[in-house]
Structures are given as structure tokens and as C-alpha cells.
Amino acid sequence: MSEGRPEPFNARNAPVDSRPGVDRTEALRERMFGSAMAALELYTIYIGVRLGLYRALADGGPASSSQLADRTGIAERYAREWLEQQAVSGLIDVDDPRAEPLARRYRLPPEHIPVLADPDDVRYEAHTGVDIVRAGRRLPQLVEAFRVGNAPPPLPWEPEGRADPNRARFINLLGNEWLPAIADIDVRLRAERPARVADVACGTGWSSIAMAHAYPSVHVDGVDLDHDAITAARQNAERAGVADRVTFSVTDAADLAGRGGYDLVTIFEALHDMSRPVDALSAAREILAQDGILLVVDGLVNDEFMAPASPRERTEYGWSVVSCLPGAMADPQTAATGAVMRPSMLRQYALQAGFRDVQTLPIDTDYWRFYRLLP
Template sequence: MDRTNALVERIFRNAGAALELYSIYLGERLGLYRALADKGPATSAELAERTGTNERYIREWLEHHAAGGLVDVDDVKAAPSERRYTLPAEHIPVLADEEDVNYHGYKGVELARAARMLPDLVEAYRTGDAPPHQPWEPEGRAEFNRPTYLNRLGKEWLPAIPEVDERLRADPPARVADFACGTGWSSIAMAQSYPRITVQGVDLDGDAIAAAQAHAQETGLSDRVTFSVANASETLSGRFDLVTILEALHDMSQPVDALRTARSMLAEGGSVLVLDELVEDEFTAPAPALEQYHYGWSLMSCLPDAMGDPDSAATGALMRPDTLRRYATEAGFSQTQVLPFHTDLFRFYRLIP
């Protein structure tokens, strides 16, 4: 196939994939996956009744999902109103169980939100400014990192760093600062796994901090986990044995300032843990699928978030190891360790003063 026709086919295929994600948005927002997971197979009329939706719309949604293999149908030859549809057990963790680390039902919401800001993004690309802040409504704030942090941060990732794990288990109890903590699940996860430590989470988003404070109350950890609205470049009081910056440094307009602040807060023997995207060591084209994925979010979100400040580092999502080393050196760190483990999406760095 020549390159012209290959590109036509690629765009057509990607358009179908985008539409599938919008159909997943509908399923997530309308509770269709949850209803199939909780109450089992259903006809279109039964699923519509369970979810308070219109049968004709739901019939089309079910047929689309069956055509794409997202749900199973018992008898394709049956009359449309008599077909029964099942959400396969293997798909429940991905589409219906928000507590599972494999949950990806939120991807439709992410893509819908990204599409809404495209007109503003077009103008931002012209002016060099940041686009206006987008409200979280009507979907509400996504907490897609919750199961990952609760199941892996304190149970797998931190124990894999012996010096950090040892300090978090030792006396006197360690103090941890969690920069750009969002709705607080990273801070809560660390406190759950290390019952002696205290964690102070900070974020610029007041709504996120309010949610984080509520989560700390709900989990019974508000005596050891506190949250406040603050810039990562503002020094917190006291000394900390660990400062974490989890999937956030590349979004910051002043990453060196944030790292310099983190360094100034460290107690003797303390270090900074940075989790960021798993990217190639250098620019590559054509790039692997994961690199293309990160570039997509950099175009739509990560780079725009850091624009608007004339002094912004404008890092974008593709913060390569050499870039982080340069930032860390400028912030006064003597060592930048690329830790000898990673996930499918993230790389880990430990910065030593």
C-alpha cells in the first residue's frame, strides 16, 4: 500500500477509535457498564429500565458495542428487542470497576473534555498563551490515579527503593511532602502503607485540596495527612525526609524552582522522588506508540498547562532523562538517579542533594 492510501486508512481507523471512546463516555456517564456488571445480561429494554434511559438509544449503543467486541450478544439472529447482551467478566475491571488498577472507563471522559477545549486551544496556539481553565463539570473531577496509587505506590514502588523504604519505616517518624498532590490519593496511599509517617500534600487547585481533605477524613487519616493550597515553589515549614512529585513536574511552568524548593526542605539524608512519563531517551521519529500517546497529551494538555508565563520552561509531557538531570543540577542536586524499575507508563527518579 502506498503512503497516501496508508494515511487515509490510518485516519479512518483512528476516527473509528475516537468514536468508540465517545461511546465509552456514554457508557460511563449513563451507568451502563455498572448496570451490566452488577445485574448481569440484559436486553436493550431491560438495560434502559435499569438506567433510566431511552430504549432506542440503548439498543444502538449495545449493537455498536457488540459489533466492536466490547460486549457479547447471545444470539445475533434474534429480533433486536430480544437480544441479550453481556459485559464479559474480563471487561468488567476495565470498564466498570473504578477500584481496579486496570480501569480505563475514564478515557472516554478524558477525550470528551479534551475535545471541548479545542477552540480555545486553537487561539492559544496563535497567541502563545495558556488556554482558559476548563471546569470539571459536568463530569466532575476524575480520580483515575486512585486505584494505582492505593495499590502500588506504597506497596510496590516505594518498597523498591531500599533507602527510602527503610527511612519511612524507621524512627523518628518520617515527614513526607507531596507536591501537586491533586485530590490526595498519593498522600493517603503513602500513609496507609507506612503507618508512622506524616504527609503534607500541597496543590494549587483549591477544589482538589478540598476533595483531598474530605478523602483524608473518610479514610481516617486526617491526623497524619494534611493538605493545603500552595505553590510547589513555596517552602513548607520544617524539614522533610522525602518530597514526592508524581506525574506533575513536566506540567510546572517553573520546574527548577519547584526542585530548588524541594531540596531546601530536605532533612539530612532526605531525597526527592520524581515519577514522570516513560519516554524515549531522545527524540525519535517515527516513534513507538507510547511516545505518540504522550505527545498527543502534550499537545492537548501538558504543554498548554505550562504556557502563558513568559519565563515558563514549557517542558511538555516528553520530559526526557537528560532534561530532568539538567533541571536537577540547576536546582542544586548532586545526583540524579534513574531508578532501575519502571511501569508501562512511568519512569522513577531519585534526586540526592
């Protein structure tokens, strides 16, 4: 994927039921069993994240069920069942499976710590358990939304809050690899005159914070419609020590006109979620300085519809059905983009918003494509 393009479809990443010579009925039945097992494991990962069980094993070392219960303040019987399930699933190790249940000691393998217990690591994936559980909370309302054609009610922030799946990517890669790879952006952000950055749909603020850390003179304005996300973003900026240069506000991207003079406007993995992406891009164009740059980063999807498709495309469509498209359907004038925003669709939006061209930047990731929109 040297050009940042999705891996082409082939038999290796095809859905199991499409392989030549396979009994498709039996293959689908096996696939459903595997999907159920995977879903249940994600539910138990959610429990491990919410209760700090992985972190307790990583920090405190091997533990029996009683020791883990004491460390985390949970009931021993629940701790024991969770540890046994994690061990039989291969997520954690058990010293002696033949020992008596209360005598068994469990450990989190060092190789699994980045994935399950270290949210600062780019390999961290335990947030997926939180994402899956939150998405499942409103499935009954989503069924009704399918019938009516509107949006299910927004999910409340509590009890777990929104996951931060991109946090580690931003703090490790955004200012250290990705932005420095775009020469004129990097030069402008390092200039003696402080650059102004607008981070549109900033969520909990980690992209804004990462830019402020990497470029000590910039001033970043992060905007988002989610009040709870903005509250969390402000807290995150305070803890990160950049609140003097990073501000957050509850603002619609389409209402940014009039602020003006931004050297860089960024939209990270959010344009496809917006009900009116053309309005948002138009507003972004209006607030750019004369030589300002608009950077849009969105999902790494195929250029054209393919079926069956790669695991990446299947994942994007899955999130589109249960989260991204429903989130945009409350607006009667919605563009109803969905998570699978192909390059041609983005180009169409950009041209309608008054941009003259779209460049795909040569930044290689397994999950995102970087676009530069030319005024």
C-alpha cells in the same frame, strides 16, 4: 524493558504509514479511518462511565435495553443504541444477535470488567474516555492559543470532574511494590519516629492516601494548585480513613520554602506540567530534612527524539500538544516543558535547582520512570 527504558523503535510498533513497501497515501487514509473509529468508541465509553452503564452490567448481570434503562434511569431508546454500538465494537457481548431488538440481552464479559468497570484495578482504562472528552472541550480555544502563544482558559471541574487515571496504580502499587523497592525510603517510612512526607502536585490525593495506607505512622501533606482537586482529595482521605494523618492544601510548589524537615518529598507525573520546574525543585530541596529524599516520577519517554516513534512516545506527544504544554503556557516565564520530559532535561532542571546528581531507579513499569534527586 528490564531497566525501565522505553521499547526501542522497530517495525512492529511503527506507525502504519512508514512500513516498507506500503502505499503511504492509502495507509494514511486507512489510519485516519481507524483513528476516527477509535475516537468515536472513546466517546461512547465516556457515556458508559458517566451513566454507570458498565457498572450496571457488571453488578446486575445480562440485560436487555429496557432492563439497563431501568437500572440506570436512562431512556430505553438511548440504552438500545448504546448497547448495539458496544456489541458491534466487541466491547460487550450479545446473547443472540438475531433476536428482536427489545428481546436482545447484552452482557459485559468478565474479562472486560477490569478494563471498563473496575476503577480499583490497575488494568482499568475507561477513564481514557473522560480524559479525551475533557481535552476536546477546549480545542477551539487551544487553536487561538497556538496563534497567540498563551494558554487556553482552564477547564471547569464540572460536568464530569477530572479523571483519576493513576488512582489504581497508586492504591495497588505505590506502597506495595514501588516504595518498598527503594530500601532506604522504605526503612525511613517504617521507622518508629513518624516520617513527614510532602506530596507535591497531589491532584485528587490518591498518592498521599496510598502512602498513608502502606505506612501507618507517616504524616503526609499533599499540595496542589487546583482547588477542586484539593476538595476531592480531602473527601477521598475521609472516605479512606486516613484524614487524621493526611492533610491537603491549595499551595504552589514554589511556595513551600519555610515548611522544612520533610523526610520524603514526592512529585508524581507532575513536574513536566509545571511552568517553573526549577523553582519547584528548588523549593523541594529547601524543605527536605538533612537526610531527606526527593523522588520524582515522570513519563517513560525515549532518551532522545526519534521519528517515527513507539506508540508510547506518540501518546505522550499527543497529550503534550492538547493538554500538558497548553497548561503551562499562561506564565510568561514558563519553561514550556511539555509531556515529553527526557532524562537529560530533568537532569538540567535538577542541577539548576542545586541538586548534585540524578539517579534513575531500577523500578520497571510500562509508563513511568523513577528518579532520585541527590542534594
